[in-house]
Amino acid sequence: MRLRGNPEPLLIRGGRVIDPAQGIDAEMDVLLFDGVVRQLGHGLEADGARVFEARGMWVVPGLIDMHVHLREPGEEWKEDIASGTRAAAAGGFTTVVAMANTKPPVDDASMVRSILARAAEKAVVRVLPVGAVTRGLEGKELAEMGDMAEAGAVAFSDDGHPIADAEVMRCALQYARAFGKPIIDHCQEPSLTRDAVMHLGYWSTVLGLRGMPAEAEEIMVARDIMLARLTGGRVHIAHASTRGTVELLRSARAEGLPVTAEVTPVHLCLTDQLVHDTAYDTNTKVNPPLRTAEDVQALRRALAEGVVDAIATDHAPHHRDDKEVEYNYAAFGISGLETAVPLLVTELVHAGVIPPATLVERLTVGPARILGLEAGSLRVGGPADVTVIDPGLEKTVDPDRFYSKGRNTPLAGRKLRGWPVLTVVAGHVVMREGEVVA
Amino acid sequence: MKLKSRHILALEEMPREDMELILDTAQSMKEIIYRPIKKVPTLRGKTVVTLFYEPSTRTRTSFELAAKYMSADTVSIATATSSVQKGETLKDTARTLQVMGSDCVIMRHPVSGSCHFLARVLDVPVINGGDGMHEHPTQGLLDMFTMREKKGRLEGLRVAIIGDIYHSRVARSNIWGLKKMGASVVVSGPPTLLPPEIERMGVEATTRVEEAVRDADVVMVLRLQLERQQRGLFPSAREYSRLWGITRERLDLAKPDALLMHPGPMNRGIEISSEVADSPQSTIEEQVTNGVAVRMAILYLLLGGGEEK
Numbered sequence: 096m097r098l099r100g101n102p103e104p105l106l107i108r109g110g111r112v113i114d115p116a117q118g119i120d121a122e123m124d125v126l127l128f129d130g131v132v133r134q135l136g137h138g139l140e141a142d143g144a145r146v147f148e149a150r151g152m153w154v155v156p157g158l159i160d161m162h163v164h165l166r167e168p169g170e171e172w173k174e175d176i177a178s179g180t181r182a183a184a185a186g187g188f189t190t191v192v193a194m195a196n197t198k199p200p201v202d203d204a205s206m207v208r209s210i211l212a213r214a215a216e217k218a219v220v221r222v223l224p225v226g227a228v229t230r231g232l233e234g235k236e237l238a239e240m241g242d243m244a245e246a247g248a249v250a251f252s253d254d255g256h257p258i259a260d261a262e263v264m265r266c267a268l269q270y271a272r273a274f275g276k277p278i279i280d281h282c283q284e285p286s287l288t289r290d291a292v293m294h295l296g297y298w299s300t301v302l303g304l305r306g307m308p309a310e311a312e313e314i315m316v317a318r319d320i321m322l323a324r325l326t327g328g329r330v331h332i333a334h335a336s337t338r339g340t341v342e343l344l345r346s347a348r349a350e351g352l353p354v355t356a357e358v359t360p361v362h363l364c365l366t367d368q369l370v371h372d373t374a375y376d377t378n379t380k381v382n383p384p385l386r387t388a389e390d391v392q393a394l395r396r397a398l399a400e401g402v403v404d405a406i407a408t409d410h411a412p413h414h415r416d417d418k419e420v421e422y423n424y425a426a427f428g429i430s431g432l433e434t435a436v437p438l439l440v441t442e443l444v445h446a447g448v449i450p451p452a453t454l455v456e457r458l459t460v461g462p463a464r465i466l467g468l469e470a471g472s473l474r475v476g477g478p479a480d481v482t483v484i485d486p487g488l489e490k491t492v493d494p495d496r497f498y499s500k501g502r503n504t505p506l507a508g509r510k511l512r513g514w515p516v517l518t519v520v521a522g523h524v525v526m527r528e529g530e531v532v533a
Numbered sequence: 534m535k536l537k538s539r540h541i542l543a544l545e546e547m548p549r550e551d552m553e554l555i556l557d558t559a560q561s562m563k564e565i566i567y568r569p570i571k572k573v574p575t576l577r578g579k580t581v582v583t584l585f586y587e588p589s590t591r592t593r594t595s596f597e598l599a600a601k602y603m604s605a606d607t608v609s610i611a612t613a614t615s616s617v618q619k620g621e622t623l624k625d626t627a628r629t630l631q632v633m634g635s636d637c638v639i640m641r642h643p644v645s646g647s648c649h650f651l652a653r654v655l656d657v658p659v660i661n662g663g664d665g666m667h668e669h670p671t672q673g674l675l676d677m678f679t680m681r682e683k684k685g686r687l688e689g690l691r692v693a694i695i696g697d698i699y700h701s702r703v704a705r706s707n708i709w710g711l712k713k714m715g716a717s718v719v720v721s722g723p724p725t726l727l728p729p730e731i732e733r734m735g736v737e738a739t740t741r742v743e744e745a746v747r748d749a750d751v752v753m754v755l756r757l758q759l760e761r762q763q764r765g766l767f768p769s770a771r772e773y774s775r776l777w778g779i780t781r782e783r784l785d786l787a788k789p790d791a792l793l794m795h796p797g798p799m800n801r802g803i804e805i806s807s808e809v810a811d812s813p814q815s816t817i818e819e820q821v822t823n824g825v826a827v828r829m830a831i832l833y834l835l836l837g838g839g840e841e842k
Contacts, residue, residue, distance in 0.1 A: 297730035301545070303645040303666030303705060306729070374653075375646030419624055419654075421644035423665075 102522030110149025115456035116472035127479040130522040157189025157480025161462040162407035169198025174412040180218040182499035184525040186432040187515030189480040190221040196255040202227035204242035219533040244274040252279035268328025277329040282315035294367040294384040309337035332356040336383040338393035357407040377425035405461040412501020430501035440513025483517035544709040558830035576605035582635040599828035673706030688715035696755030721745035
């Protein structure tokens, strides 16, 4: 990160501190000093500390987004590390995990180091790189995972490209065991989704668009679970989107297999009917596609029960030239960092689906555990990464005010309640009242 | 009377009153087509552009004749010879046509939803001349016009649509239109060519063609797109013809006075036998004439011809 020097002491006063890692959900003050959490307690005083009054707000560990696309290097007109991490700060995230499908891809140690060096220069939140599973993301030969792990890769993934060859996936899982890192798989049987642009079902029939069956995802999730059983390697299912995937995860968990999963805010809140109701708005085009109401219900239940470990945005910024075209020709992806928190608070917490502590868990200690990160808790002595959310603050989503270069969201114009108002990274305030200040 | 719709994009979203107004107006337009001098001044000074990203004979010609019979100027853009070949986007092509002063754009495009996209980026009315696998609303209207003219009503008719429902924009437009007008619809074809949950559109679906045709008032046969065979959706045209082709025997299961329709162009001997295609029950040629009348009605109603009269 380009945050330098010692941060000023900061006292966040009177908020509702929600730290699932420590089992805390109570009104408390939080004192940050020298880049670490100095003290949690009541009636804290600190001479010379700036004070942030957080009464009525949620004070939570800095949020972790374990699945973003920062597009640098190679597609800087869509996003870069500076703009993407500013978007993260605006959205309340203090750590982002950057996928490897840049151009060129992050498939060797020098690329991992290059991402970290660029981040050190330009990022305003923590950036953790993912390394590719296979060279060139081609799904054929394993990339040098050991070198990349030593250089700082926190996981391996060919995200964007499913690992179609089962033998390659088997070897990857086996090999990655040496480094204790998970393989994050974008599960989709490619032969079942060729030329498809949305979920296969009633709405694809009405709209005359080629559909991806839910089973295309589930077949590969099932395969990966079996390969985890065979190899003992850790599989993490990226953006789970179907009811069938949830059932597969549930039985894998019951069996004690090393399988984890994430879900995105949009798959928890939107359905394939939106493609129809927006008359083919290309901002609804995302992979995996928006699914049915039954899938949304199953994902929400899985999230509540912990069958799904983490919420990740799959932030996929695109230039408007990639979206202002016919539906079939538009790029897949939604710019998600700046709408995730208010969407989730509005649709899940205010709607009574999950309590705030569960939401916070899935955005902090959930991903931290999968990736073996120190972040994700406000324990004393730990990094001073903090997010403050005002659950009562109502704003309308305005993509023109995004920090991300990607304005591609199907949520434009939606009124949402529960926005982040303060983001602190290593003790530095990087966002305050929606404005990025780093 | 005025249309509620500003564009003609899909019968799914068109109110029933608009469909009725178009069908009623088409009735008086049809009379113009049979005049020795087929020219009325209604749309003089208006320019209509046809922008076709897919090959077409009858739809494009039908729109152009409809415009010419009402004295509009027509320009047709064939994408093979235009800037599209130089990589121009649909948005830029369409806006260029608009700033040159066209009053209406009629588009055919291989991608579903493209006409909705066009309507969002243009200020002038857009008419969908067929978008991908989605809809072909003017075909749906001319089919309904033909049925109504021959049967005197649409309410209560039983219409069987046979063939490649999955890829058919004609089927989708007919289903929405006919349902709104009170007809009942049954679709039939090979299982791989029936899209999922089609029943939720309010139709019956069966893979047994005899079941679909039995007691139908109208048998509508769709064109089999032979390139689908390459994708493995059915094994051969020969087997298709044997199992789903409309022959004399199968047509005889329908009501004795049933109409036989086809949007054209036909694959004779595959989805339809020449014996029935050329029989008195066939309305295939009349559908073409009615297509001109319906498109005249649409252009007249959309381009405000009514106000100048």
